[in-house]
Amino acid sequence: MTTVPQQLKDSKEQREVISVSAALKEQYDAIKALGGPKAWPFVQGNPLVAFNTGLVGLVSNSFFRRMLMVRKGLVLSSLPMAVIPGITMTLIYPILISNPILVGDLKCPLCASLRAGALGLTLGSIYPFLLAIPLNSALAINYATIEVPMFSKKSSFNEALQFWQRKVRYFKGQFISIAIFQMFLFAFVADRQFRLAHTELDVQFVKEER
Numbered sequence: 001m002t003t004v005p006q007q008l009k010d011s012k013e014q015r016e017v018i019s020v021s022a023a024l025k026e027q028y029d030a031i032k033a034l035g036g037p038k039a040w041p042f043v044q045g046n047p048l049v050a051f052n053t054g055l056v057g058l059v060s061n062s063f064f065r066r067m068l069m070v071r072k073g074l075v076l077s078s079l080p081m082a083v084i085p086g087i088t089m090t091l092i093y094p095i096l097i098s099n100p101i102l103v104g105d106l107k108c109p110l111c112a113s114l115r116a117g118a119l120g121l122t123l124g125s126i127y128p129f130l131l132a133i134p135l136n137s138a139l140a141i142n143y144a145t146i147e148v149p150m151f152s153k154k155s156s157f158n159e160a161l162q163f164w165q166r167k168v169r170y171f172k173g174q175f176i177s178i179a180i181f182q183m184f185l186f187a188f189v190a191d192r193q194f195r196l197a198h199t200e201l202d203v204q205f206v207k208e209e210r
Contacts, residue, residue: 020103027102030201038200041192042098049093049124049186054086056178057128063175064136067167069145077135085128092123097190101197112194113187120186125179133164 018026031042061081064070070077097106097116106112137151149155149163168175 023103024099027197027201031196034200038196041189041196045189045193046090046093046098049120049189050086050090052182052185053089053124053128054082056125056182057081057085057131059178060129060132060175061136063129063171064132065139067171068136068140068148070136070139070143071145072143073139077132077139080135081128081132084131085123088127089123093119093186097186098193101190101193106194109191109194112190116186116190117183120182120184121179124182124186125175129175 028042031039058078058081061077065074065077096119097112100106101112106115134151137148140146140148141151149160150157155163
């Protein structure tokens with residue numbers, strides 16, 4: 001699979017076949033050359049979604065610490081809850097959103113926004129929330145703050161499910177608000193990246209099948 005840069009010179013379209021990696025390098029070089037506010041969707045946009053995902057990890061950690069009445073080990077639980085989701089998003093967002101936009105895999109702004117919104121819901125919201133459960137359950141067991149079904153005592157799946165439903169319901173509204181915000185933030189960044197790639201950059205890339 002290769003990519004083709006499209007350039008208009010003297011009102012004629014010229015194409016040069018290059019590899020995907022070379023296409024991405026050329027695009028990112030063009031973004032750096034833009035500089036200033038125009039380049040923010042790629043320069044600040046990717047770190048922004050990663051940073052926000054790390055914040056969601058911290059908020060989720062706070063939720064579960066209160067649920068399980070954990071008072072100790074704040075740094076022990078906060079550090080991985082901020083770092084792991086943030087690093088994961090740093091790696092995944094360019095692969096699924098930014099790079100496909102730059103090489104033409106995502107051909108419409110709606111497609112880019114929908115994919116980014118789905119990523120914001122799943123990896124940007126649900127993943128940090130679920131990641132906080134075993135971490136804080138382990139702390140609750142270690143500090144003997146509360147008995148956690150299927151972690152600190154034998155129980156059926158239904159009992160464990162009922163336990164978490166009772167605990168989570170107090171934070172359900174807050175979590176839904178965070179998830180909606182993440183979806184809109186990711187969709188907004190993806191939309192701006194798409195607009196930049198298709199309006200401001202000198203070179204745009206589309207897939208060519210052999």
